[in-house]
Amino acid sequence: MTILNKAFNTPYNTAPFSEIKTEDYLPAFKEGIKKSKAEIDAITTNTEAPTFKNTIEALDYSGEELDRLSSIFFNLNSAETNDEIQKIAQEVSPLLSEFGNDITLNEALFKRVKAVYDSKSTLDLTTEQATLLDKRYKGFSRNGANLAEDKKTKLRAIDKELSQLKLKFGEHILAETNAYELHLTNENDLSGLPEGAKEAAKQLAESKDKDGWLITLDYPSYIPFMTYTDNRKLREELSKAFGRKGFQNNELDNQDIVLKIAKLRFERAQLLGYKTHAHFVLEERMAQTPEKVTSFLNELLEKAKPAAKDEFKALEDFAKDLDDIDQLQKWDSGYYSEKLKQKLFNLDDEQLKPYFKLENVINGAFTVAEKLFGLQFEEIDTIDKYHEDVLTYKVTDADGELVSIFYADFFPRAGKRNGAWMTSYKPQMIKDGKNERPHISNVCNFTKPTKSKPSLLTFNEVTTLFHEFGHGLHGMLANTTYPSLSGTSVYWDFVELPSQVLENWCYEKEALELFATHYETGEVIPMELIEKIKASATFHEGMQTLRQLSFGLLDMSWHGVDPSEIKDVKAYEVKAFGDTSLYPDVAENCMSTAFSHIFQGGYSSGYYSYKWAEVLDADAFEYFKEEGIFNKTVADKFKTFVLSQGGTENPMTLYKKFRGQEPKPEALLRRAGLLK
Numbered sequence: 001m002t003i004l005n006k007a008f009n010t011p012y013n014t015a016p017f018s019e020i021k022t023e024d025y026l027p028a029f030k031e032g033i034k035k036s037k038a039e040i041d042a043i044t045t046n047t048e049a050p051t052f053k054n055t056i057e058a059l060d061y062s063g064e065e066l067d068r069l070s071s072i073f074f075n076l077n078s079a080e081t082n083d084e085i086q087k088i089a090q091e092v093s094p095l096l097s098e099f100g101n102d103i104t105l106n107e108a109l110f111k112r113v114k115a116v117y118d119s120k121s122t123l124d125l126t127t128e129q130a131t132l133l134d135k136r137y138k139g140f141s142r143n144g145a146n147l148a149e150d151k152k153t154k155l156r157a158i159d160k161e162l163s164q165l166k167l168k169f170g171e172h173i174l175a176e177t178n179a180y181e182l183h184l185t186n187e188n189d190l191s192g193l194p195e196g197a198k199e200a201a202k203q204l205a206e207s208k209d210k211d212g213w214l215i216t217l218d219y220p221s222y223i224p225f226m227t228y229t230d231n232r233k234l235r236e237e238l239s240k241a242f243g244r245k246g247f248q249n250n251e252l253d254n255q256d257i258v259l260k261i262a263k264l265r266f267e268r269a270q271l272l273g274y275k276t277h278a279h280f281v282l283e284e285r286m287a288q289t290p291e292k293v294t295s296f297l298n299e300l301l302e303k304a305k306p307a308a309k310d311e312f313k314a315l316e317d318f319a320k321d322l323d324d325i326d327q328l329q330k331w332d333s334g335y336y337s338e339k340l341k342q343k344l345f346n347l348d349d350e351q352l353k354p355y356f357k358l359e360n361v362i363n364g365a366f367t368v369a370e371k372l373f374g375l376q377f378e379e380i381d382t383i384d385k386y387h388e389d390v391l392t393y394k395v396t397d398a399d400g401e402l403v404s405i406f407y408a409d410f411f412p413r414a415g416k417r418n419g420a421w422m423t424s425y426k427p428q429m430i431k432d433g434k435n436e437r438p439h440i441s442n443v444c445n446f447t448k449p450t451k452s453k454p455s456l457l458t459f460n461e462v463t464t465l466f467h468e469f470g471h472g473l474h475g476m477l478a479n480t481t482y483p484s485l486s487g488t489s490v491y492w493d494f495v496e497l498p499s500q501v502l503e504n505w506c507y508e509k510e511a512l513e514l515f516a517t518h519y520e521t522g523e524v525i526p527m528e529l530i531e532k533i534k535a536s537a538t539f540h541e542g543m544q545t546l547r548q549l550s551f552g553l554l555d556m557s558w559h560g561v562d563p564s565e566i567k568d569v570k571a572y573e574v575k576a577f578g579d580t581s582l583y584p585d586v587a588e589n590c591m592s593t594a595f596s597h598i599f600q601g602g603y604s605s606g607y608y609s610y611k612w613a614e615v616l617d618a619d620a621f622e623y624f625k626e627e628g629i630f631n632k633t634v635a636d637k638f639k640t641f642v643l644s645q646g647g648t649e650n651p652m653t654l655y656k657k658f659r660g661q662e663p664k665p666e667a668l669l670r671r672a673g674l675l676k
């Protein structure tokens, strides 16, 4: 038995990183799965009649060792990996999904869950228990557990076909992306492009044994070219190539696949008793129904459109003045926006960085958490770390009680993936009367200090730190009974509220004075710089909003209807975009055939959530602003009804308890400068 299958006997039960050997993982997983299976078997073979306690609760507390092990392993595979760990991940992942399927398809288990579910009204459950029961039951029913055998077979066939089509969709996009390159041999054609992007284009050409420069459809190559290149003809060429993906009537065409995916999703939803795919998806979202999503998107559209039109007109005038452009096209948008932004703001990262020394920003986040929620962060060196760069903290409340253990891992290194995220090593739960406190981690990739300079963050990195710390607080302050409802285990159109709302403190004088001081002079960041940051952050917000809304509406058009009559992907798309377009349509381009978010990834009927989350955070923060950004009463309500509640109740109910009303879009529109 490996160390990972035993009690840890460490301070706070923290992960014993230094004692884990890589070769422990595989046997540990096999043992963990075996134990979990035995726990499930004990539930299904129980001779007593099914009850909430012996079935639903037992199921939720099962698999603790396997979960602990999975957290450690997969967190390290993201933050401190190597070839060996990656190889084990490939071996372990199918074992885990097979185990997951064994549970979802376990008929004996479903029978017991259903028996409890059917007697729900007589059980006198708490709200949290009722939510858990509902979640467990739906975990089965939404996978077809209630269907007759022939329909189950049909469902499996649809699922199989869907996963093959999604795979094919993605393969086509990748192949189309890789098949295209723009080969330039005249340096004049790169005029306007920053040195770094030019250098990258040269290296790319060299790597393919070509002279000159290569531009591709990959974002790191595509975006700078579209933003900076002066040659309008070339921008048009590249933009059209980008927009043609999956829409060239060749063997990589995705039009049929789009139609098939939409139809199969609809069929699947109908089989399970839902009106459309969107109805199926949204049942487990805060927004609840396609009607709500569509009216949400249309309301924003109506309100953002006048500002967007004004911005477009100003951009047109600017392009006319500068280059005598008569009709702005899609390939002009990034280019002239950037030029106008430079002219208006002239703001660069180097001006701001001296005010954001990493240590100061960390302390700033901690101070904000202390002022709002009474939390104390004490750095400790008594627990194991998986890398020497990791900082470890003990988090306590105003009474000195343990709230959480907090890991912070801020610098890039080989073996760590890009980006920033929050995760946990141990979930919060109340078990056998004891409130088990969580172990939360934030992982980022900020610039490392050098001998002569500390780590100085860009403003974007500052908001990233606050964002992940917001997710972190959602985990740390969790206070629920059942682990599967704890912390960030909430509907995914609600999960960005705690993170995004915390970013707002980065723009407030009262908060910045606490930590944004010059690392050499100690001077507090001038407010005039902050005003500039705010203004540039909402630059062209109207047009950006319209763009986001157009994607959300397109998504709902594909998934909120019966798609059987749709024949022409492009014509349907143009109709769906309807009122959101400012630029002339490009006939040879199509968005849907390359819309990987919804046809390959997991965002179908979910694209609206980007804007939804913004509305929530702006509305929530406005409440703080009304009463004072460090107001104790509002902070207490946020902690009590949002941060500590996890997924124990419908998020709209929780939100209303905090805010007193449903979220309204006005705060976002005001913040974005879109309310006229």
Ligand SMILES: [Zn+2]
Pocket: 467, 471, 496, 499
């Ligand atoms: Zn986030």
